[in-house]
Amino acid sequence: MTMWRQDYRSWGRTVSANHVVDRPENRDNATRALSESEFPVLAYGCGRSYGDVALNPGGRLIDCRSLDRFLAFNRATGVLTCEAGVRLADILAVICRPEADGSGWFLPVTPGTRFVTVGGAIANDVHGKNHHRFGTFGRHVLALELARSDGSRLVCSPEQNPDLFAATIGGLGLTGLILSATLQLRRVEGLAVEAEDIQFSSLSDFFDLAEASDRDWEYTAAWVDCLASGAHLGRGIYSRARHYPGKGVEPPGRNSRLSIPITSPIPATNSLSVRAFNALYWRKLGLNGQTSRIGSYEPVFYPLDAIGEWNRLYGPKGFYQFQCVVPHEQAREAVADMLRLIAQSGEGSMLVVLKTFGDLPSPGLLSFPRPGVTLALDFPERGTTTRKLLRLLEEVAVAAYGRLYPAKDSLMTPDAFRQGYPSFEQFQPMMDPRFSSAFAQRIGLIKGEAQL
Numbered sequence: 001m002t003m004w005r006q007d008y009r010s011w012g013r014t015v016s017a018n019h020v021v022d023r024p025e026n027r028d029n030a031t032r033a034l035s036e037s038e039f040p041v042l043a044y045g046c047g048r049s050y051g052d053v054a055l056n057p058g059g060r061l062i063d064c065r066s067l068d069r070f071l072a073f074n075r076a077t078g079v080l081t082c083e084a085g086v087r088l089a090d091i092l093a094v095i096c097r098p099e100a101d102g103s104g105w106f107l108p109v110t111p112g113t114r115f116v117t118v119g120g121a122i123a124n125d126v127h128g129k130n131h132h133r134f135g136t137f138g139r140h141v142l143a144l145e146l147a148r149s150d151g152s153r154l155v156c157s158p159e160q161n162p163d164l165f166a167a168t169i170g171g172l173g174l175t176g177l178i179l180s181a182t183l184q185l186r187r188v189e190g191l192a193v194e195a196e197d198i199q200f201s202s203l204s205d206f207f208d209l210a211e212a213s214d215r216d217w218e219y220t221a222a223w224v225d226c227l228a229s230g231a232h233l234g235r236g237i238y239s240r241a242r243h244y245p246g247k248g249v250e251p252p253g254r255n256s257r258l259s260i261p262i263t264s265p266i267p268a269t270n271s272l273s274v275r276a277f278n279a280l281y282w283r284k285l286g287l288n289g290q291t292s293r294i295g296s297y298e299p300v301f302y303p304l305d306a307i308g309e310w311n312r313l314y315g316p317k318g319f320y321q322f323q324c325v326v327p328h329e330q331a332r333e334a335v336a337d338m339l340r341l342i343a344q345s346g347e348g349s350m351l352v353v354l355k356t357f358g359d360l361p362s363p364g365l366l367s368f369p370r371p372g373v374t375l376a377l378d379f380p381e382r383g384t385t386t387r388k389l390l391r392l393l394e395e396v397a398v399a400a401y402g403r404l405y406p407a408k409d410s411l412m413t414p415d416a417f418r419q420g421y422p423s424f425e426q427f428q429p430m431m432d433p434r435f436s437s438a439f440a441q442r443i444g445l446i447k448g449e450a451q452l
């Protein structure tokens with residue numbers, strides 16, 4: 001009998017759906033589950049995507065978390081082959097350990113959580129705070145093995161099946177199931193990081209700090225007080241970090257230390273608490289307006305990972321995340337317009353990140369990062385007022401020739417997708433005809449069940 005489950009939902013908790021779920025123990029079973037499925041299929045990693053990109057309502061989800069074997073690691077070259085359900089947290093814990101002189105192998109690119117799978121990191125071609133130096137995750141994938149619903153297993157790399165490789169990186173899980181991947185890790189002289197936080201008073205100060213910092217600092221991003229307005233519009237705290245030679249640190253644990261056991265019955269993030277938090281946070285550096293430290297990378301790269309299921313704090317209705325990138329030429333005006341809209345709306349956000357992307361090209365046909373400035377925020381779901389604000393933000397991003405990030409999105413319109421991702425026409429023929437997702441249907445990459 002087919003068992004339907006409703007416990008797979010988006011990280012923002014605004015979308016849940018009925019799925020038939022498989023959790024194959026090995027790659028052969030995963031390949032079989034695809035080809036024998038009577039329903040449209042989709043791979044699922046750790047479910048850390050905020051919107052509906054990892055959901056497949058009324059279809060089959062292949063939960064890849066038991067495909068978690070390390071297959072080969074060459075300590076001399078840093079080339080790692082592992083199954084697609086291995087998490088970045090596992091690579092850090094097992095491979096990225098300090099040697100006697102503090103140096104070691106490290107992830108070339110990591111998003112703001114280590115609890116994502118290698119398959120999920122490839123399918124969204126994720127980026128980190130070092131985009132201006134290392135580009136996206138997909139740039140460091142040497143090859144991958146892809147299972148298709150016709151039962152075939154293909155090795156894809158820049159040399160073998162290059163079109164399918166380019167479609168699968170950032171391909172939102174729609175080209176097939178990634179079974180394993182070969183990654184090039186990077187050597188660092190010290191696993192510890194030297195990190196600085198600097199208070200800034202306006203958007204124009206952010207752009208000056210970004211320009212000055214991107215030269216000497218590998219990891220850069222800023223928190224912005226999105227409720228500040230007038231002369232203070234865009235004020236915030238700029239964070240920058242780099243590896244510290246000669247000092248090693250032990251990797252963080254493979255799981256969160258604390259967790260939120262139940263969903264808060266009311267959002268812990270109402271507009272008053274957001275206003276108070278933002279005002280206090282902006283002042284956290286005291287009179288100096290600056291701090292620096294040397295130590296573990298965990299609080300710098302993964303501040304939210306300390307609390308498991310922190311997404312429950314937003315209450316039963318959940319929250320939306322919005323992330324866009326706009327080209328450098330339009331960035332100052334577009335970001336100011338977006339911050340003004342947010343300040344006027346009163347729909348505050350505590351987690352607001354502003355960052356410049358560098359010029360290194362993304363390898364995927366649908367990769368999100370492009371040269372420019374990216375703004376990411378989350379908003380508790382309060383109904384039409386929240387959705388209206390998100391639509392206005394989308395309009396500003398699209399008018400500035402920008403694009404929205406599918407990994408974070410629940411509301412993007414088909415027009416915004418088409419304008420932001422003109423390569424979708426090259427992408428569509430590479431899709432596996434039996435794969436589907438809520439996102440793909442919503443933005444028109446797939447028309448209902450017509451592909452089946």
Ligand SMILES: Cc1cc2nc3c(=O)[nH]c(=O)nc-3n(C[C@H](O)[C@H](O)[C@H](O)COP(=O)(O)OP(=O)(O)OC[C@H]3O[C@@H](n4cnc5c(N)ncnc54)[C@H](O)[C@@H]3O)c2cc1C
Binds near residue numbers: 172
């Ligand atoms: C706190 C936090 C911080 C974050 N910071 C960043 C950031 O800085 N930069 C950034 O880019 N993203 C960031 N993200 C988003 C996150 O990195 C991505 O959504 C990532 O893809 C999630 O990986 P996952 O393993 O949870 O995959 P899921 O969310 O489960 O799935 C994501 C996509 O991958 C596909 N997929 C999963 N496994 C496979 C497979 N084996 N084969 C084929 N397709 C597969 C799914 O179908 C889906 O389309 C953040 C998320 C959180 C919660």
